[in-house]
Amino acid sequence: MNGPQGVAMTRAEEIVGSDSRITLDHLRAFVGIAELRRLKLVGELLHRSESAVAKRIKELEDLLGCPLLLRAKGKFVGLTPAGRRFLQASWDVLQRFGQACHTVQHPELCGQVRLGVPDDFMWAAMPGYVEQLRGELPGLRLSVLSLSSTSVLRTFRERNLDVAVVRMLDSVGDTVFAPVQETWGVEPLCWVANAALDFTAAAELPLVLHPEGGVYRLAALSCLAQHAKPFFVSYSSSSNDNMRRAIDSGLGVAVLPRSRVEPQHVVQTSAQGFPALPQVHVMVGLREESAPYRRVADSLRRLWEADTDMGSQSIAA
Template structure:
């Protein structure tokens, strides 16, 4: 009796990306391959397993067959184990603690994947994550209370080295069930006064001569989304990975002004422990690059 053929992790990784993106071209962008190369990999995987995994969906989208659905969760589990084993043998031994600051919206966007991969390669490192507005994070960096931080452009201190991590469009965020963006005056849920996004939103409305009222103020992005979910206000934010019940308005929809780009900066503390801080920064940079490629943003 012959043993079953092994499954190439690269094929499984490409399959996962196709399932997530529902598109060969976008999946290829995540691994630096062409649409044709990804398509060929999927045919090879189907040939190995002897089952159809993918089918054309609506428009140009790709959908999973029942066999594809079965494979997806198991492929993810297998790759986590594969990557963990590989990373454990390849990464240098590093231990210690690193203090990472981030606004809460960036934490949800860029950190889960980065922290997961970092933990796989450096399991002995303790990561302390502090979620605060950008202004407070900059203050903690100056005070030596953080080793690494993400902040929004516009809150950095002059002469403090800052790396541009990712840049993309801001959007007005409204409810999918209600239409607060159609109310007059426009009810807003915004961050506190020193937020660069708040300043950009109000400046755009003022320049467009659109009446508005600030109905809700929150110190976090999550807090600003609560009244949006309830249909009581609109906010501004990053237009992807939005919670169910919210959506990004199209540029110019219902006459709302175009918002400027957001830009995420990454800064290191003056006396940050090395090399642990550099390694975590590299993982965050890699994750931001993947996010930018998926969304079509600059990185």
């Protein structure tokens, strides 16, 4: 059948032919796990319990009649071939649905938002966050710039960023750097190495540090200066993977937030003579109070709060 009536019949046949038991909740749970690979984080984003997310995925696999996720010893380790095919189709459905809702519900959430974050800020979860936000707010063009906290702060003050996440030490935690500003929380810092070290016995302390401008580097150097401890920088890199390898290889001691300490790391405490480090304040600044800037900041804060409480890269199936 040709003409408008034929088009209508084709669309009607597609609707009738689809499985109405598969819902958007199923697709959101599946896409979230496939992209973020963390059950708790997906639950936080979807406002569901971990068991509810796992149940949706199991229901989806039963309805489709095939497994989508690969599991090993009860944990998610990847996607099956069917899962990889279904992922792109699921993204398409969710993005189109988001676009349809956005045009009606949020006409003000349009335009460009320039977001600046520290180099290692949620480095594993950031790509998934950006992709999800673009799907939820298709009228919003989000561009992300990843630099040291010092560079993010400078770029924001030069009015080249709209939303900026920065880390500041205790001594500058009350600094006003934005017209709209708030403190999200505190990241406790700790000394880590691949084995227990004796702070007082070491003539010079070997350090594995982030580059100039990083707040972890500043915390380490200011603490050592306060205690008049000689040191030398044995390794420095902006790459999280390279920093981890340097620590694992025994090149020196590093300063990391407690949420980024890995199982193989040994935390150096006062028992080894290591002094207490200053706390780091995580702060966000908005160029002005507007709906797009606020939406980006609030959704990023929820993700940060979930991510810093994560610990494990694997998820329970």
